[in-house]
Amino acid sequence: MTRHTATITTVAPDTSTRSRMLNAFEHATERLDGRAASGAELIWGWRGRTLSGPVIVGGARVWLRLASGRSGEIAQTFWRGNATAQRDLPAAVPRPRLLVRDEWEAEPWRYAVEVFECSDRDPLNTRPVPSRPLAIGSLKDSWWSALRTALDDVATVPTDRFTVGPVWADKLVAEYFGPSDGPHPWMTCHGDLHWANLAGPDLVVFDWEGWGSGPLGYDAATLLVHSLLAPDLAAEVRSRFADVLDGEHGRYAQQVVVAEQLWRRRDTPHDLLLPVLRDHAAMLCA
Numbered sequence: 001m002t003r004h005t006a007t008i009t010t011v012a013p014d015t016s017t018r019s020r021m022l023n024a025f026e027h028a029t030e031r032l033d034g035r036a037a038s039g040a041e042l043i044w045g046w047r048g049r050t051l052s053g054p055v056i057v058g059g060a061r062v063w064l065r066l067a068s069g070r071s072g073e074i075a076q077t078f079w080r081g082n083a084t085a086q087r088d089l090p091a092a093v094p095r096p097r098l099l100v101r102d103e104w105e106a107e108p109w110r111y112a113v114e115v116f117e118c119s120d121r122d123p124l125n126t127r128p129v130p131s132r133p134l135a136i137g138s139l140k141d142s143w144w145s146a147l148r149t150a151l152d153d154v155a156t157v158p159t160d161r162f163t164v165g166p167v168w169a170d171k172l173v174a175e176y177f178g179p180s181d182g183p184h185p186w187m188t189c190h191g192d193l194h195w196a197n198l199a200g201p202d203l204v205v206f207d208w209e210g211w212g213s214g215p216l217g218y219d220a221a222t223l224l225v226h227s228l229l230a231p232d233l234a235a236e237v238r239s240r241f242a243d244v245l246d247g248e249h250g251r252y253a254q255q256v257v258v259a260e261q262l263w264r265r266r267d268t269p270h271d272l273l274l275p276v277l278r279d280h281a282a283m284l285c286a
Helices: 015-031 081-088 141-155 166-177 218-225 231-240 247-264 274-285
Strands: 034-036 050-057 060-070 098-106 109-117 186-189 212-215
Touching: 015 034, 015 050, 015 060, 015 098, 015 109, 081 098, 141 186, 166 247, 166 274, 186 218, 212 218, 212 247, 218 231, 218 247, 247 274
Parallel strands: none
Antiparallel strands: 034 050, 050 060, 060 109, 098 109, 186 212
């Protein structure tokens, strides 16, 4: 299936959220004068906040991404991230083009629908964290070079958006590692660089909703942390991004990402990533 994807989970949300979002997805399709794609697989995002899948609009197959949030409680960084990425990021960064964006209110919920070109490349993994080795041998040097070039291009973009702000980052690091030894440089980044947001063998980078400023090395640290269950993959990421992962600033970026992931999993004690996250945290404290 041709797919442009947000963060993928195969687990649907609770019954109420599932019903509400499926109804809203159908409504969004109708607002576009579209129809469901035959045999389409819909992809749930984190806790059912998003629902995505292919639809047919004007005779063309496109990717529809529906996001929702309670009115008055919407995080604007994520709400309009894909639209600002389409406007502000270099055209050379390989990503699906945003074609249409629409919003509507259905109290107490607000919905945003985004229509993208369908990519001809699938994500490298169906989940952010591979639980078994990926075929990293199929990723040529040119893929890694293209990824580095894309991230370097993004880093040059000035923005007042924050993927993670310095105050929150320092607070998280202090909670899990002790006070930061900053200050540390901030740079513009993708903000959610994991294996469900990367395609190959030709590079495509999906899901730009959270792009903005983060600590130097944040994207590389995010990709590394999401590779920890596959040691060979983690070693490859360390090698490819050693210049931004090593040293004082690279250690801080990893501490921020690990602290974020531990904080997000604080209510899921059986998460498979937790043991390796704790091991990696211990290594960063050594």
